[in-house]
Amino acid sequence: MTAKNDIASETYQPGSAQVQLNGPSDGPVFIFAHGAGADMDHAFMAxxxxxxxxxxxxxVRFNFPYMIRRAQEAKQFPPDRAPKLLAAFDEVIQQYATRPVVIGGKSMGGRMASLLTQNELVKGIACLGFPFHPPGKPEKFKGEHLATCDKPCLILQGERDTFGCRDEVMAMTLSSQVEVVYVPDGDHSFKPRKRSGYTEQDNLTRVVEQLSAFIWSMNHEK
Structure with missing residues (x-):
């Protein structure tokens, strides 16, 4: 048997998405998607x-098809369009969810997860740094669907996130199913300023604690 924090020694490829596993095989499952610019092995994800x-x-971490292509061809490709991203996400859900699970991701990965609430295998969603809008372009809002979200959704958001800071998010209309927890002085990756008195490690510890509690709470619900 592998230790709880072991990464699987092999990388699986269910169709188009490479997959990496952490944790015990009998634990509650969290399917964790990467953001637009970094793959599943990025230090934050790991x-x-x-x-x-x-x-x-x-x-369960996985790479979207465009990220696999980047590695194979050693070229920078932009993220796939939403339908292809969602199809890849759904494929991993079908492969690894033997019962309803929590899905989520960093930035873009979290937004894609939040668009899969109609999947019957999705019990809850967790978004780490939700990209409500591109930095400096609040008019290009990408969170309309969160006003009608019908499943529990946890959003962990840096207070200074340029994709949606605390003041902006607090003014948004969100479903009662959406809970937003603000990471102290955090940016889009939860990094605080030195003068804030917080550290990046402190914030990541908070994020893991909040996220773990949410996933376990979903596992205990009937």
Whole structure:
């Protein structure tokens, strides 16, 4: 048997999406998608996955098709369009969800997760740094669907996130199913300023604690 925080020694490829596993095989499952610019092995993704695994959660990370293509061809390709991203996400859900699970992701990955609430295998959604709008362009809002979200959704948002800071998010109309937890002085990756008195590690620890509690709460619900 593998230790709780072990990363699987092999990378699976269910169709188009490479997959990496952390945590015990009998733990509640969290399917964790990466953001637009970094893949599933980015330090942020790995640290969050490892932290969740330490609490007994089975974390399934995967690469979207465009990210696989970047690695194969050593070229920079932009993210796929939403239908292709959602299809890849759904494929991983079908592969790894033997019962309803929590899905989520960093930035773009979280937004894609929030668009899959109609999937019967999705019990809850967790978004780490939701990209409500491009930096400096609040008019290009991408969170309209959160006003009618019908499943529990946890959003962990940096107070200074340029994709949607605390003051902006507090003024938004969100479903009662959406809970927003603000990360102290955090930017889009939850990094605080030195003068704030907080540290990046402190914030990541808070994020893992909040996320773990949410995933376990979904697992205990009937």
């Amino acid at each position: 640290q969050v996955a490892s932290g969740l695994a330490e609490t007994g959660i089975r974390v």
